Amino acid sequence: MHSSTSTLASLALLITGALSNPPNSYHFNPLEHLAGVTPPFDPLDPPLDPAPPRGCNVTRAAILSRHSSIKANEFDWENFIHPFVQKLSQNPVDWSKIPTLSFLATWKPPRGLHEKGALSLDGKSEATRLGVDVSQRYQKLRVPPKIWTAGATRVVESAHSFAMGMADNPRDIKVVELYEGKQDAANSLTPYKGCPRYKAGAGNERASVRSPPHAAAAGRLTDSIQVFRKLYTAAPIARFSNVAPAFNFTPADIYGMSLLCGYETVLRGSSPFCDLELLTPDEWLGFEYNNDISYYYSTGYGSPVAGAVGFPYVQATFNRLMAKQDKNSNATADQDLFVSFTHRQMPPTVFVAMGLYNNSAFSGTNDIHSSMPLDRINHRRAWKSSHIIPFLTNLAIERMECDCFAYQPGTYYRALVNNSPQPMDGCSSGPGESCPENELPGWLAGRAKVVGSYGAMCATNYPNSTDTLSIFDQ
Template sequence: MFTLLWATLSSITTLAPSTPFFPPPNESSFVAHDHLAIQKSWGVYSPFHAIENYTPPPPGCEVTQVNILHRHGARLPSDSQTNDILPGVQKLQSVPVYTDSRLDFLKAFDYTLDQELLVPLGAIQSFGSGKTAFGRYASLISEGEPPFVRASGMSRVVESANNWTAGFAAASRGIYTPRLDVILSEEGNDTLQDHNCPNAAGSHREMREWLSIWSPSIVARLNAWAPGANLVEEDIHGLAMLCAFHTVSLVQYGYEDGSPLPFSPFCSLFTSDEFEAFEYSCDIDKYYSTGYGGRLGRVQGVGYVNELLARLTHTPVQDHTSTNRTLDADPATFPLNRTVYADFTHDSVLIAVFNTLGLYPTPKLSTKRPDPKRKWRAGEMMSFSTRMVVEKLVCEHRFSSQEDYIRIMVNEDVQPLEFCGAPIKGLGWAQEYARNNGEGDWEKCFVE
C-alpha cells in the first residue's frame, strides 16, 4: 500500500475564559472593512482562496496520479436559505423611517436572486481551477489518456465540471479537450452527494445555541436603526448569508479571480467580529452534520474513499455503501488506468470525506465559545470551489529502488497524515474503516 507523506499531528488546545465575545461596535468597526479578510469569513459561502502556495513534490519524487475532489463554484441561495433570508429583508423594508443611513439602500432594493443556480463568479472559479490543473499536471496527460471527469447531477455541479474542463482545454490551447464523462443521478446511490443516509444528523440545535450568543446585540442594533422592524435572532443569520450571496451575484465575467469583490450593501450592517461569529456558525453546521460531531457523518464519506483507494491501487472498487456498483464495475464509467481524475460534488460530501480520512481532527467543537486556535474553519476548508487534491507520488528511497507515497492538499494546504500510520506499510485506521464499509455505521442509516 502507500506510505503517507510528511506527517505532523497538530496538538489540540482549549480556550481559557476570556473577555466577552462581542464588544459594542464603534463606527470604524463598520467602515474600515478589509474586504479580502471579510470575504474569507463567510464560511462555506466564501469565494475560493488558496490557504497556501502550492508546494511541489520534494526532490526525488514524481507525481504519477492525481485525484481532485472539487466543490461546485459560487451559487445563489437554496430554497430553504431563501426562506431564511426573506423575512429579515421584508421586516426591514416595512419600516417607513430609518435612524441610520446604512439602511437607506433598502428603499430601492428589490430582491431578485434566483435559487440554487451557479453565478458567473462560480463559473470563473471552476474555469480557473481547470487552467491550474493543466498547468500543474500537463505531463500526466496524453491524447489517449485525458482526465476522467464525473459530477453529481445537480445543475450547478454539472456546470462547474464543464467549466473546469473548458479551463483545462483553454490552458492546453485546445490540444486536450476533456469532457464530462459521467453524471451521477442524485436520485440513487451517488458518492458525490450526501442524501444517501436518511438517519444522518442535522445541526439545527447546535447552530441555534450559537445563534443565541452572537445575534442578540445585532438584533438590538438593527431594530434601533429600523424602529418597528421587530427582527428576531433567526433573521440575523439570513441577513449575514445575504451579504455573501448578494455579493457573489454582483460579480460579472471579466473579474480577476482572487480580487476583492464588489460588496453588497448588506455587508455594511455587520462588523468584522460579527462576520467571524457568522463563520463560526458555518463551522458548527458542518461539524455537527457530516463532520466529527455528526451522527453517521463519517460513513457518508466511505463510498468515495473506497473509490479513491481503487484508483490508487488499480483494483476494482470494494464497497457496499453509497457507490453505484453498476457504474463502478464498468471500465467505461469507472476506469482504473487514468492519471488525472476530477470529481465534482457538494460541500457536505467533502466534509464527510475529510471525516473519513481523519483530516482536521477536532474531538469537540463548542457551541458557546470558539477556540481561536481551532483547525476546523469552514472558510478555509470549504469555500466555494474548494478542492481536495490527492497526489500519488513515486519517490526514490535510499534503501530500495522506489516507493509509493500519497499526499493530500486542501486548497493547496498540505495535510498532516500521521494518523494513518506513516511510515508503516498497510492500511491505516481511516482506510480500514472504509474497507470495512463503515464498520456497521452504514446499516444505521436505515434502521427505524
C-alpha cells in the same frame, strides 16, 4: 560617547519598528468567513508548501470538488434572505436618515438572486479557472478522457466549465452524470442521500442528527444552533434597534444580512452587507462559528455516520491510485487523473473518513466534541467551515514517486485541501509529511475500523445496497 550614540540609535530603530505596524493595520475580510457561502480561496491552513517535495513527482491524482458559486441556496433564500427582503420592502423605516443602514433606502436585491441553486456567471468562470489551474499543476499527466459529476444542474455545469479549462478541446473530456438516488448506497457521489441515518441538511436548521452528549440539556441540535445565533446576534440587534426600533430586527434578519454579503458579491462583485461598519469582525466570526457547529454535528465528526459515508470514496480513490497502470491505455482505470464534482455535504464526510481537521487527534481526550462547544467560540479549532466547504472546495490526493534526501526512494501519497497539504494522521512519515505506500494499506484498514462500514452504520435496508464506490473501475 560612541556607546551612548549606538544605544540611542538602536532604541530609535526599535521604536520605528514598533510603529511600522500600528493598531489600524488590522485587516479582516468577511468574504473569508462565510462558511458554505465563502467564495473560492486558498486559506493556507496549514501553510505547508503545496508544491511537490524536492525529489518528488506526481504520477497520478484524484480531485473531489464541490460545485462553484450559485445565486442562492434554496434553504437560505426561503428561510432567511427572502423573508428579510420582503420585510424590508414592507417596512416604513426611513433608512436614509440612519448612517450605517442608509444604503437600505435604495438597495434592491440583485437580479437572479431568486433563481435558487442556479450556477452563477462567476461560478462558471471559477470552475473554468480551476480546470486551468489543475492543467498547469499536473502538466505531465494526461488529460482525463472522463470525469464524474453528481446529477444536479449546478454540479453538472461546474464539471463542464472545469472541462473547458482543463482541455484544449472540452469535447475530449466526457462528463459522466451520476443519478442522485436514495437507494444507490455508497456507489454514488451523493452517498449521504442513500444513508437513512444521515440526517444533514445544507448546514443549517434542517440538520436533525442526534444531539451531542454534552448538549443534552439544549435538546436538539437545531435548538443549540438557534441559541448560539441569539448569542452572537444580540449586539447588532441592540445596535440597529436603537436607531430603527420599528423594524424589529431578529437573529434571522442578521443571519440573512450575512448571507446577502456572500450571494450579492457573487452576482454584483461586491455588497454593502459586507461593510465592517454594519457588522463587526467579532460578529462575522459569530456567523462563521454558528455554521461551523452546524456542519460539524450534521456532516462532520459530530455525526455518527459521516465517516462511514465518506470512506467508500477514500477507499476507491486510493485503490485506483495504487493499482498498476498502463500508460498507453485510455481505459477509465488507467487514467492519470480522476476528477469528480459533488455537493457541499460530501467533502466533509471524506475529511472525517481520512481524519483531517480533527483537533482531538492531538488532545488525548475521549470527547471528540470538546473542541466545538455550543455556547462560545473556540478560536483555535481545526474545523472551520470557511476553510472546509467554500464554493469549489476541492480535495486532491496525489501519488508521488520520490527520490530525495533522508527518505527511501519509492511511492508516497498526500492530500491537499484547497491547495494546502493536509497531513494524514497516522501516516505522514514521508517527504512533505506524505504517506509511504507500504504504510497506506494499514492506515486505510485503521480508518475503516474507526468509521465503520457504510451499510452497518447507515442501516441500509433496501435491495442491492453496497459499501463500495466503483465508478472509477468502469
